[in-house]
Amino acid sequence: MSHDRTGPLTRRALVGGAGGAAFAAALGLPIPFARFLPKGLVPVALAQTGLEGKEGLTVLGDRPVNAETPVHLLDENVTSGAHMFVRNNGLTPVLSDEDIANWTLTVDGEVETPLTLSIDDLKNDFDPVTLQLQIECGGNGRKFMTPAARGNQWTFGAISCAEWTGVRLADILTRAGVKPAAVYTGHYGADLHLSGDPEKPPLSRGVPLAKAMDPHTIVAFAMNGAEIPLLNGHPLRVIAPGWPGSCSQKWLTRIALRDREHDGPKMTGQSYRVPAYPVAPGTEVPDADMKIIETMPVKSLITAPQTGARVAAGETFEARGHAWAGDNEIAAIDVSIDFGATWAPAALEAPANRYAWQHWRAEISLPDHGYYEIWARATDDEGRAQPATQPGWNPRGYLNNLQHRIAVFAL
Amino acid sequence: MSALARLLTLAAMALAVTGLVRLFGGGDEHGARLASRAAQGAGADPVLQMANAWMGEIGYAPSYAALNPYAEASAETASSAFDPADDYWGLPRSEGHETVAAYCAACHSLQIVMAQRQSREGWDYLLTWMVDKQGMAAPAPEMRDEMLVYLTREFGPGGN
Numbered sequence: 001m002s003h004d005r006t007g008p009l010t011r012r013a014l015v016g017g018a019g020g021a022a023f024a025a026a027l028g029l030p031i032p033f034a035r036f037l038p039k040g041l042v043p044v045a046l047a048q049t050g051l052e053g054k055e056g057l058t059v060l061g062d063r064p065v066n067a068e069t070p071v072h073l074l075d076e077n078v079t080s081g082a083h084m085f086v087r088n089n090g091l092t093p094v095l096s097d098e099d100i101a102n103w104t105l106t107v108d109g110e111v112e113t114p115l116t117l118s119i120d121d122l123k124n125d126f127d128p129v130t131l132q133l134q135i136e137c138g139g140n141g142r143k144f145m146t147p148a149a150r151g152n153q154w155t156f157g158a159i160s161c162a163e164w165t166g167v168r169l170a171d172i173l174t175r176a177g178v179k180p181a182a183v184y185t186g187h188y189g190a191d192l193h194l195s196g197d198p199e200k201p202p203l204s205r206g207v208p209l210a211k212a213m214d215p216h217t218i219v220a221f222a223m224n225g226a227e228i229p230l231l232n233g234h235p236l237r238v239i240a241p242g243w244p245g246s247c248s249q250k251w252l253t254r255i256a257l258r259d260r261e262h263d264g265p266k267m268t269g270q271s272y273r274v275p276a277y278p279v280a281p282g283t284e285v286p287d288a289d290m291k292i293i294e295t296m297p298v299k300s301l302i303t304a305p306q307t308g309a310r311v312a313a314g315e316t317f318e319a320r321g322h323a324w325a326g327d328n329e330i331a332a333i334d335v336s337i338d339f340g341a342t343w344a345p346a347a348l349e350a351p352a353n354r355y356a357w358q359h360w361r362a363e364i365s366l367p368d369h370g371y372y373e374i375w376a377r378a379t380d381d382e383g384r385a386q387p388a389t390q391p392g393w394n395p396r397g398y399l400n401n402l403q404h405r406i407a408v409f410a411l
Numbered sequence: 412m413s414a415l416a417r418l419l420t421l422a423a424m425a426l427a428v429t430g431l432v433r434l435f436g437g438g439d440e441h442g443a444r445l446a447s448r449a450a451q452g453a454g455a456d457p458v459l460q461m462a463n464a465w466m467g468e469i470g471y472a473p474s475y476a477a478l479n480p481y482a483e484a485s486a487e488t489a490s491s492a493f494d495p496a497d498d499y500w501g502l503p504r505s506e507g508h509e510t511v512a513a514y515c516a517a518c519h520s521l522q523i524v525m526a527q528r529q530s531r532e533g534w535d536y537l538l539t540w541m542v543d544k545q546g547m548a549a550p551a552p553e554m555r556d557e558m559l560v561y562l563t564r565e566f567g568p569g570g571n
Contacts, residue, residue, distance in 0.1 A: 061520040062495070147568055148528035150537060194518040195546035265544075284532075310462055369458045409462035 053229050055082040060152050064088035064194060064202075065231060068157035071404065072306035074322070077359060078132060079160040081229040087137050087158060089266065090191035090202025092231060093251050100235050105172075105219065109186070109256035112177025119221055119235060126167035126175075129218055131241075132356035134161040134324045136296050138244030138272050141400025145390055147282045149397025156301060156404055161322065161357040164239050166220035170213040173257070178209070182257040185212045186264050187238055187249035204264025205246045205272065209257075211294070216241055216355045219252065241355035242326040244272050244293050244398070267292070274394040281393035290395075295326030297401040298386055300333055300360070300378035307406035314410075316365045321404075323348070324357040325380035333360045336375040340388055340403075343377065366410035375405040493522040501525065507561025510554055514547065524566065531563040 051057060057067040067086045074083060093099075105122070108114040117125075137158035142149050169185075185206035193200040211217060217240050220228065228234040233250030240247040246266060266272060273290035275283075300323035311317050323330040329351060334343035346362035366372050379385040386403045494501030500521035502508040515524050529537065538555060541547040550558065 059522075060526065061522040063518075063520045066523075147530075150527055150529055150533060152523060153526045193546065196518075197546050200546060269540075269544075308462075308465055308467060369456075371458070371461055407465065409458055409465070411456065411458055411462070 051086065051231065053081060053231070054084075054086065057083075057085065058155075058157065060154070064090060065092060066152050068154055069160075071156050071301050071406075072303055074157065074159065074301060075303035075320075077322075078224065079162045081162075081223060081226070081232065084160045084162060084229065084232055085137065085158045086231045087152075087245055088191065088202075088231075089246075090193050091196075093190045093192070095190075095230070095234070095251075103235050103253075105236060105252060106254040107172060107176045107257075108254070110179040110182035110259050111173070111257055112179060113175075115172070115176045117172070122167050122172075122219065122221060122236075126171050128165060129168055129215075130163060130165045131216060131218065132161055132163050132352040133216065133218075133239050133241035134159065134355060134357045135239065135241065135245045135248055136160075136299075136324070138246060138293055138296070138398045139396070141402060142397035144400055144402055145393060145397040147393075149393075149395065151396060158245070159299075159301070159324070159357075161324070162223050163225070164218060164220040165222040165225070166218040166239070168215055169217045169219055169238065169255070170215060172219060172255075173212060176257075178257065181259040183209050184258040184260065184262045185209070186256040186258050186262040187247075187252060188254040188256070188264075189233075189237075189249045190251035190253050201265050203246060203249075203266045204262070205249065205267050206258065206262035206264065207240050207243065207247050208294075211240060211243065211247075216353075219255075242295055242324075244296065246272055261292070270396050272398065273396070274392075274398055278392050279394070283393075283395070285395055293398055295328070296324075297391070297399050298325040298328065298330070298378050298380040298384050299323065299401040300330075300376045300386065301404050302374055302376050302406050305406070305408065308409070309406075310409045310411055311366060312411060313366055313369045316363050318361055319346075319364050319374050319376075320359065320361040321376060322357040322359055323376075323378035325378065325384075327355075328380040328382060329354070330358045330378050331381045331383070332379045334377050334379070335362045335364070336377070337364060337366060337372050339373060340375055340377075346376070366408065369410050372408045372410060373405045374408055375403050377403050493520075493525050503565045505561065505565065507557045510550070511558050511561055514550060514558065518545070518547070524562075527566055528568050529562070529566065530568050531559055533568075534559050534562040534566075 051059065051065065051067055054067060056073050057069055060066040060068060065086055065088050069083050069085050076083065103119055105117045106114070107117070137154060139151050140154045140158035141156065142151055143153040143155050186204055187206050188201060188204050191202055192198065193202045207217070217238070219236060220239050221236055222228065223232065228237060233252070236252045237250045238248045238252055238255075261267070269287050270285075270290055272293050274293055275285045276289050276291045279285055301321045302319055303321040305311070305317070305319065319335065323333050330348060333346045333348050335346050336343045344362070346360045349359045351358045360376075364374065375388075377386050386401050388403050390400055390402055492501050499508050499512045500516065502512055502521060502525070511524070512521065515521060538550075538558065542549045
C-alpha cells in the first residue's frame with residue numbers, strides 16, 4: 001500500500017524549480033518532511049480537472065482532498081458515488097488489487113477473542129444488511145459562522161444519503177465477545193498523516209458502546225450495490241449514521257474496544273467538540289469545557305429547483321428536497337416564499353429506514369413578478385426546528401443547521 | 412438595447428426555458444407560456460433584468476454565498492484566489508509569503524489557508540497546534556512572527 005503525497009487524483013506537472021518544495025529549498029527554508037515531497041512536482045489545476053469519479057463537486061482543497069456537493073446535485077433520493085462529498089484529514093491510500101484482496105479488519109481491545117476478518121469473512125460469516133444511511137460532516141455549514149471558524153469552509157454540501165451494504169458492527173463485536181469494561185470504540189484506517197509520518201494516524205475516532213451496538217451502525221463493503229468509491233473509503237468503512245462523518249472511519253483496518261473514552265487524533269482538544277454551555281460568539285473556550293458531538297442536528301435542503309431558477313408568476317411548480325435530524329426523525333417541514341414571514345407545510349415522506357434522510361415536496365406558486373427566495377425549515381420529532389441564522393456559535397464552527405434558501409425569479 | 416444584445420438575451424432566455432421545460436417534465440404549457448412572456452418582456456421587464464444581472468449570491472447577507480452552487484469557497488476573496496499553477500499558489504505578495512508557503516505547503520494545500528479568516532490569536536493557536544500536534548517543524552521566533560503578521564494582514568477577520 002502506498003500513499004499519494006499530493007492527493008491521489010491530482011494531475012501533476014513539472015514546473016522546473018518554480019513551485020513548492022523546490023522554491024522553498026532555493027530559499028534555504030526548512031521543509032518539514034521534505035523527504036516525502038517529490039521535488040519539483042506540484043499539483044496543478046485540480047479545479048479544472050476535477051476529481052476522478054466525482055461530478056460537479058466544489059473542491060475545497062487537494063491535499064488533503066476535500067470537496068462538497070452543490071446542493072442541486074443532491075436532488076437524487078439516494079446519493080450516487082459521483083455526488084457524494086469527500087472529506088479527508090490525511091492522504092488517501094493508493095490501493096493495489098493485492099491490498100484489497102488481502103484486506104483485513106482487526107477487532108481487539110476489550111474483547112474476549114480478538115478477531116482478524118477478511119472481507120470474505122464479513123460477507124460469508126455474518127448477516128448482510130442494506131440500509132440508506134445519512135452521513136454529514138460535523139463542519140457542514142461552517143462557512144456561515146460569524147466570527148469565522150477555522151477549518152474547511154463547507155457550505156451546505158457535506159451531506160449524503162447512500163444505500164450501504166455491510167454487516168452490523170454489533171454482530172462483529174458480539175462475535176468477539178464484549179468485555180464488561182468496554183465503553184467506547186476506537187477506529188483506525190489506512191490513510192496517512194499529511195506530514196508523512198507513518199506512526200501518526202491522521203484521524204482515529206470512535207463512538208460510545210451503545211452507538212456501536214445500534215443495529216444501524218455497520219461496517220460497510222458496498223455502496224449503492226457496487227464498490228465504495230475509493231475517496232469514500234473503499235474497500236471497507238464504518239457507517240455510524242447521524243453522527244459527525246468522522247465517526248465513520250474510511251479504509252477501515254481496526255476497531256479497538258476501549259475501557260475509556262477514545263483518545264485518538266481528533267477525539268480530544270477542540271476537534272469535533274462544542275462548548276458544554278452556550279458561549280458568546282468569538283469566545284475562547286478551554287479544552288476542559290468542550291464536549292464531544294454525538295447526534296447531528298435537524299436540517300434540510302432545497303435540491304430543486306436550482307437556485308436562480310426562473311419560473312412563471314402565478315404558475316405552480318414543484319420545490320423539493322430532503323431533511324434529516326441525526327438520531328431523530330423529521331416531524332414536519334415548512335416552506336416560506338416571503339423571507340420567513342409566513343410558512344406553509346410541505347409534503348413529507350417517511351424515511352426508507354431509520355437514519356435515512358426524508359424527502360419533501362411542495363407545490364409553489366409565486367403571486368406576482370419579482371425576486372423571491374424559497375426557504376425551508378425542518379422540525380424534528382422533539383419539536384426542534386432549524387434557525388434562520390447561525391445556531392449557537394462554537395469555536396470550530398460545527399453543527400450549523402441554519403435554514404437553506406434559494407433564489408427564484410418570477411417572470 | 413442594440414439588436415444584437417436583444418438577440419442574445421432572447422437566446423439566453425430560450426436556453427433557460429429549455430431547462431425549465433426539462434425540469435418540469437417537458438412540453439407542457441407552463442414552459443411555453445414562460446417562454447412567450449419572457450420573449451415579450453425581453454429588454455423591458457425589470458424582473459428579467461434582475462435575473463440576468465443576478466450574480467448568484469444574496470447581496471444583503473455576504474456570508475451567505477451558497478446561493479451560487481458553484482461559488483468559490485471564499486468567493487469574497489477573489490483578489491487573493493488560490494492558484495495551483497502559481498509559484499506561491501496565489502498567495503498575496505507581501506512580506507512573509509515565502510515563509511508561509513514553505514511551512515504550510517510542506518504538508519497541505521494553501522487553499523485551506525486562504526479560505527480562513529482568523530485574528531492573530533487564531534493564527535497563533537493554529538501554528539501552535541501544527542507544531543504540537545501535526546508534526547510541523549517549529550519556526551524560529553522571528554519567522555513565526557513574520558508568518559503571524561502576514562496571515563493576520565492578508566487573512567484576518569475583516570476579510571478582503
